Amino acid sequence: MRLLAQMQVPRTGFAVDVEFQVRSGSTLAIMGPSGAGKSTIVNAIAGTQKIASGRIELDGTILADARRHLAPHLRGVGLLGQEPHLFPHLDAARNIAFGAYASGLAKPRALAEAHEWLERLGLDELASQRPAALSGGQRQRIALARALAARPKLLLIDEPFASLDVEAAMDMRALVREELTRTSTSAIVISHSAADTLALAAQMLVLERGKIVDSGSVSEVFANPVNRFMRAVVATLPAADPGGQP
Numbered sequence: 676m677r678l679l680a681q682m683q684v685p686r687t688g689f690a691v692d693v694e695f696q697v698r699s700g701s702t703l704a705i706m707g708p709s710g711a712g713k714s715t716i717v718n719a720i721a722g723t724q725k726i727a728s729g730r731i732e733l734d735g736t737i738l739a740d741a742r743r744h745l746a747p748h749l750r751g752v753g754l755l756g757q758e759p760h761l762f763p764h765l766d767a768a769r770n771i772a773f774g775a776y777a778s779g780l781a782k783p784r785a786l787a788e789a790h791e792w793l794e795r796l797g798l799d800e801l802a803s804q805r806p807a808a809l810s811g812g813q814r815q816r817i818a819l820a821r822a823l824a825a826r827p828k829l830l831l832i833d834e835p836f837a838s839l840d841v842e843a844a845m846d847m848r849a850l851v852r853e854e855l856t857r858t859s860t861s862a863i864v865i866s867h868s869a870a871d872t873l874a875l876a877a878q879m880l881v882l883e884r885g886k887i888v889d890s891g892s893v894s895e896v897f898a899n900p901v902n903r904f905m906r907a908v909v910a911t912l913p914a915a916d917p918g919g920q921p
Contacts (some may be wrong), residue, residue, distance in 0.1 A: 677701075677861045678829055682729035682739075684715050684885075690727075691715045691885035697829065702855060702862040704872040704893065707882030708904045713865045715885075717831050720863070721754055722747035734828050748777075753827030755851075757834045759818035761806040767817050768793060768802040774824035785824075792820040796850070812843035819851060823858055830855070830862040836871060848874040869897070869908050881905055 678697040683690055691712035697703045705713050718724035720731060722738065722745060731738040733752070738745045753774075761770045768789045775785035793799045796816050806814055815835060822830060832851065836844040852875055855862055864875050872879055872893055880890035881901060889901040900906040 677734060678720075678863075679730070679732040680716070680720060682716070682719050682726040682731060684712075684719055684724060684726050686712065686715060686885065689885045691719075693880075693882070693885070693887050694729075695880055695887065695890070697861050697863060700859045700861055701878065702864060702876045704864045704866065704876035704879035705882055706866060706872060706879060706905070706908065709867075711882040712885040713882055714833065716882075717754070717833050717863070717865055720750075720829070721752050721831055722750050751828040753822040753825055753830045755815075755819055755822050755830060755832045755835045757837050759806070759814040761814055761817060761821070763806055766803045766805050767798065767809070767813075770806070770817055771820045771824050774821035775826075778824070778826045788824060789820075792824060796820060810843075811839055812847065815839065815843075815847055816850065819847075819854065823854055823860065826858075827860060830860050831865070832862055832875070833865045834867070836866075836868070844870070851875060867908070869911050873897075 677699040680696070681694040683692045693716060705716065707713055715724060719726050719739065725744050726739050728741055730740040733750065737743055738750050762773065765773065768786060771789035771792050772785040775788045776782055780788065790799065790802060793802050798813060798816060801809065801813060836847050839847060848871060864871060866872055876893055879893050879896050880887050881896060883902055889896055897909055900909045
């Protein structure tokens with residue numbers, strides 16, 4: 676068992692009050708309408724949001740409770756968001772190397788690993804290019820490599836494909852799934868997209884106004900949508916197979 680999360684976080688109009696777990700090497704999807712509290716959960720696990728009560732524990736280490744709030748850089752948690760937030764003054768290789776260096780590798784080894792990542796992603800010819808010269812899909816691939824090069828115990832994936840075109844988003848989903856499997860990294864995926872959830876997660880929960888209103892396997896939850904949001908999500912799927920791959 677890798678992540679245990681039980682948290683209460685006040686928000687305007689309601690409180691986020693949830694309890695769930697993510698087992699080692701698995702991916703959990705969290706879906707819900709805008710403003711349901713999904714990003715609050717991500718921020719609490721990442722350490723940029725304090726919880727009012729409860730407990731967040733990762734691999735036996737308490738990240739947060741009523742008395743403790745571990746600094747974000749000490750949590751072993753990575754984040755891949757909608758914006759890649761690459762360092763504009765560093766080239767692609769050095770952006771990735773920053774993640775490896777942050778995990779404790781010496782700079783020469785970190786840079787060597789960065790080039791290994793670039794080769795694996797088919798971007799080795801872009802090693803010396805800065806982010807401004809890259810496409811959106813290329814920047815997201817570099818951001819993924821940087822996040823995983825830091826060897827996180829848990830990767831938080833928050834709407835990372837929303838700004839990509841359909842083909843680039845499809846490629847990124849496949850790449851993320853492949854790399855999470857290859858590195859045995861646990862992950863939480865936040866998304867409004869059925870395609871993201873079906874491609875990346877085996878288990879999911881549905882959030883509404885800060886509360887979990889449904890949870891289970893992806894196929895089970897999609898087969899029996901519990902609210903208007905999930906019915907709209909399911910309506911985007913091929914009618915013949917609501918639990919299948921898009």
